[in-house]
Amino acid sequence: xxxxxxxxxxxxxxxxxxxxxxxxxxxxxxxxxxxxxxxxxxxxxxxxxxxxxxxxxxxxxxxxxxxxxxxxxxxxxxxxxxxxxxxxxxxxxxxxxxxxxxxxxxxxxxxxxxxxxxxxxxxxxxxxxxxxxxxxxxxxxxxxxxxxxxxxxxxxxxxxxxxxxxxxxxxxxxxxxxxxxxxxxxxxxxxxxxxxxxxxxxxxxxxxxxxxxxxxxxxxxxxxxxxxxxxxxxxxxx
Numbered sequence: 621x622x623x624x625x626x627x628x629x630x631x632x633x634x635x636x637x638x639x640x641x642x643x644x645x646x647x648x649x650x651x652x653x654x655x656x657x658x659x660x661x662x663x664x665x666x667x668x669x670x671x672x673x674x675x676x677x678x679x680x681x682x683x684x685x686x687x688x689x690x691x692x693x694x695x696x697x698x699x700x701x702x703x704x705x706x707x708x709x710x711x712x713x714x715x716x717x718x719x720x721x722x723x724x725x726x727x728x729x730x731x732x733x734x735x736x737x738x739x740x741x742x743x744x745x746x747x748x749x750x751x752x753x754x755x756x757x758x759x760x761x762x763x764x765x766x767x768x769x770x771x772x773x774x775x776x777x778x779x780x781x782x783x784x785x786x787x788x789x790x791x792x793x794x795x796x797x798x799x800x801x802x803x804x805x806x807x808x809x810x811x812x813x814x815x816x817x818x819x820x821x822x823x824x825x826x827x828x829x830x831x832x833x834x835x836x837x838x839x840x841x842x843x844x845x846x847x848x849x850x851x852x853x854x855x856x857x858x
Contacts, residue, residue, distance in 0.1 A: 660815065660853050661687055664788060667813040667857065671695040673782055675772070677728050677798060678790040680707060682714035688788075689718045696720055699782055703727035703737055703767035704750045722782070726768035727752055727791070728775070730800035737767045753793030753819075753826045771801035786813040793822025796831045799838055806842040814839065814856040 661684065668674060670693040676685045679700035688698045700715065701724045702708045708725045715721045729735065729752065739750050739762055752769070776783050784805065789795050795816055805811055816835065823831040835854070836846050844856035 660817075660849065663849055663853075663855060664688075664786070664813075664815050665691055667815075667855075668692060668786055672785040674698045675784045675787045676700040677772075677787060678702065678792070679711055679723075680790070682711045684788060685711065685715050685721060686718070689715065689721050692720060694720060697722060697782060699724060699784070701726060701728055703752075703769075705765065705767075707750065724775075726770050727794070728772050728798045728801055729769040729794065730771065730797040732770050732774050733768075734766045735769045737765050738762065739764050749792055751792030751794060751822065752797075753791075753822050772798065773802060773804045776805050783808065783810055785810060786815070787811065788815040790817040791819075793819045793826055795819070796823075796828065796835055796838075799835060806839070806844075809858075812858050814844065816854045816856070818852050818854055820852060 664684070665687065668688060668691040670691070672692045673696060674688045674692055676688060676698055679685045679702040682700065685698055685700045692698060698718075698721045700711060700721060702711050703726055705725070708723070712723060716723070727735070727737075735752050737750055737752060750764070752767075772787075787802070787805075789798050791798055795818060799806065806814075818832050818835065820832060823829060832854075839846050839856040844858055846854060846856045849855055
């Protein structure tokens with residue numbers, strides 16, 4: 621199923637607004653702890669090869685970073701991008717002993733510079749979400765810090781030995797901007813896979829409900845085959 625199809629946006633919105641979709645997601649997660657992310661992890665692992673350079677964009681506490689590091693082996697490298705200071709400290713503690721991981725306390729985006737990092741409550745969960753996406757009319761949204769932002773192309777040009785073979789993106793509604801900053805990297809034949817968690821709710825709330833379809837179109841324009849492996853996980857591969 622193509623979850624980026626505009627015809628599915630409104631039914632999805634109604635399901636989210638009524639609470640049915642959120643309840644279903646939370647029920648599935650609680651019924652099968654770890655299984656929600658395990659499917660995506662399995663798919664990503666099937667793509668990654670020893671020696672690959674993998675970018676973990678939105679590395680969070682390093683759950684996938686560690687798995688990627690195991691998959692690429694001693695001959696590969698994982699570059700983990702995480703802008704939130706507290707989360708970056710946790711990430712560092714979790715993976716700093718791994719010699720094949722490079723940590724970057726910055727976000728990827730469509731321009732180089734700085735940006736406000738926001739925090740908002742995650743509906744139905746016992747934690748907050750940090751993100752660069754500006755969510756409109758959200759009284760729970762607050763800016764907590766300014767963080768460094770770099771275009772993926774800029775980073776690749778500065779570190780040509782770290783040009784990626786695979787990229788994972790989980791950035792809470794900022795995924796389209798990340799891809800725009802990777803415009804030249806996406807054209808590179810070296811890049812073989814892109815794994816994206818598409819945050820439909822954040823994208824709609826920030827006024828860009830068409831972003832999922834634009835993401836798919838952008839990837840297809842650079843000759844990627846796209847496949848939805850769930851309501852929010854998109855895999856693009858060559």
